[in-house]
Amino acid sequence: MPEQSRFPPDGSTDVPESGGVIMSGAGGLWVVRTDADPPPEVAGAIDALEPDRNLLLESAEGWRTFTEDVSDAPPELVVAVGGDGTVQGIVRALGPDSGTGVGIVPSGTGNDFARALELPLDPEEAARVVIEGTRRPVDLLALSVDGEDEVLAVNAVTLGLSGFVHAELDDETKARWGRFAYLKAALSAASGLEPFEAEISIRRSAQGDPTPFWTGPLLHISLANGPTAGGGVPIAPDADPADGRLHLCGVADATAWDIGKEVPAIFGDGSPGDPWLLDSVASVRLELASSRPVSVDGEPREARLLELRILPGALTVCLDGGGPQGPPEFLV
Numbered sequence: 642m643p644e645q646s647r648f649p650p651d652g653s654t655d656v657p658e659s660g661g662v663i664m665s666g667a668g669g670l671w672v673v674r675t676d677a678d679p680p681p682e683v684a685g686a687i688d689a690l691e692p693d694r695n696l697l698l699e700s701a702e703g704w705r706t707f708t709e710d711v712s713d714a715p716p717e718l719v720v721a722v723g724g725d726g727t728v729q730g731i732v733r734a735l736g737p738d739s740g741t742g743v744g745i746v747p748s749g750t751g752n753d754f755a756r757a758l759e760l761p762l763d764p765e766e767a768a769r770v771v772i773e774g775t776r777r778p779v780d781l782l783a784l785s786v787d788g789e790d791e792v793l794a795v796n797a798v799t800l801g802l803s804g805f806v807h808a809e810l811d812d813e814t815k816a817r818w819g820r821f822a823y824l825k826a827a828l829s830a831a832s833g834l835e836p837f838e839a840e841i842s843i844r845r846s847a848q849g850d851p852t853p854f855w856t857g858p859l860l861h862i863s864l865a866n867g868p869t870a871g872g873g874v875p876i877a878p879d880a881d882p883a884d885g886r887l888h889l890c891g892v893a894d895a896t897a898w899d900i901g902k903e904v905p906a907i908f909g910d911g912s913p914g915d916p917w918l919l920d921s922v923a924s925v926r927l928e929l930a931s932s933r934p935v936s937v938d939g940e941p942r943e944a945r946l947l948e949l950r951i952l953p954g955a956l957t958v959c960l961d962g963g964g965p966q967g968p969p970e971f972l973v
Contacts, residue, residue, distance in 0.1 A: 669693055673707065673731055674722035676748065683722060683748045686764035690720060690746075690771060698730070708734040711741065718742045718959070720771055722764075724749015725796050725938040733793050737781055737955035744771035744959040750872060751939050754796040757867030757882045758960060771959045778954035779882045782866050784937065785948040795956075797870050797877070798949055800935045801837070801861025801892070836860055838930040843889070843922040847950070851926065855891065855918060862891040862918075864925055864949050870939065879921070885953035889925060891918035924950035 672692040677699065679687070687695065693716070698704050711719070711734050719741055721728045728745060735741050746767040747755040758779065761767045782794040836858035842851045863870070865877035865888045880888035927947040935944045 669717040671696060671711075671716045671719045672722055673698060673719055673727060674748075675699060675727055676723065679722070679748065683746065683764045686746050686768035687722060689765065689768045692720070704730055704734065711735055715739065715741045718744055718771075720744035720746060722746045722748055724752050725754045726940055728754050729793070729795050729938045729940075732781060732795055732956060737783075737793065737952050739957075742776050742957045742959060746771070749939075751870065753867055753869045753872065753939070754882070756869055756873060757796060757880070758958060760961060770961045774959045774961050776957050777883070777960050779956050779958050780866055780885060781952040781955040782864075782887070783950050783952050785946075786935075786942065786944045787932075787946050793952075794866075794938050796867045796882075796938050797863055797865040798935060798937050798947060799861070799863045799865075799870055799876060800933055800944075800947075801859060837933055840928045841889075841891075842926045843920065844924045844950075845922055847923045849923065854889075854920070854925075855893075857893065860892045862889070862927070864889055864927070864947070866951070870936070879919075883954075884921075885951060886921035887923065887925060887949060887951040889918065889920045889922060893918060924948070 670690060670692050671694040672687055672690060673696045674687070675698055676683070677697055696703075696707060698707055715735075719731050719735070721731050721743065724747065727749065728743070731743060735743070744767075745755050745758070745760055746764050747760065747762050748764055752762060755762065755767070760770060782796075782798070783791045784794050784798060785791045837860075838857070839855065839859045839862070841853075841855040841862075843854045844851050863876035865880045866882045868875060868878050868880040868888075870876045877888040877890040880886075925947070927949075929945050932943045932945040935942055935947065
């Protein structure tokens with residue numbers, strides 16, 4: 642039996658709350674969102690897309706159903722209306738190198754993957770890019786935590802200050818403070834920040850041998866596909882989600898003066914020295930002395946062992962005229 646639309650006949654996106662999946666129509670362009678009551682500008686962007694299916698996913702069961710649906714009958718395009726977590730959920734459902742394209746209408750707290758792709762943060766402008774823009778391949782991250790099977794991530798894995806910041810965040814804080822939620826959480830977390838022991842090895846190419854990179858205390862490390870986290874806070878300024886590289890940016894245990902005096906070089910043309918650790922690689926293995934809070938695309942979890950690799954060109958996205966510049970010649 643065909644699914645019955647629960648949307649009003651006037652085509653608006655107002656829907657009753659549900660823990661499952663709310664659908665409208667069927668066809669080639671699907672919208673996925675997690676907000677049952679989107680702001681008017683977001684609802685307008687959804688209307689402009691004229692989706693064949695408009696999916697409200699509010700539970701694990703809803704995401705499982707969506708994963709089954711895209712596997713059984715893949716659409717031409719899925720549009721994420723939300724933040725990095727919504728994009729991540731769609732990407733995990735589709736898998737790498739899917740024939741389905743992904744569009745993004747940013748409406749989350751951080752929207753860092755959209756920033757990395759140089760997409761408009763205005764929802765209606767972002768919808769225009771989905772309709773009129775071009776589709777290009779960009780990179781994904783494949784992440785294994787504590788020896789578990791790999792899962793996909795889109796923007797960054799961070800620990801240290803960022804891990805504690807995201808551990809301080811909850812839905813109530815995000816809703817109340819908006820983008821300032823990250824600042825509030827940072828102020829709460831900073832007083833408890835202590836160095837952590839880490840052992841890092843890297844591969845400079847997918848087929849290369851692992852080589853030691855660092856052993857010792859760290860205050861923070863970002864393993865990044867995009868250059869920012871937490872709503873535009875720089876974590877790996879050289880990162881480009883279409884360059885085929887995983888960017889590592891770490892801070893060894895040091896005084897505030899030693900850390901701060903190298904910041905201008907990081908954001909300028911210089912080469913920062915100790916205590917900053919910067920590199921671009923194909924994969925990273927990071928082992929900690931004990932489990933610690935980790936942020937994966939803005940979502941908190943615990944980890945002792947992280948294994949992360951870049952998947953060049955594994956996702957096709959809708960981009961505006963600019964966007965990331967693509968992989969270096971040696972990866973083409």
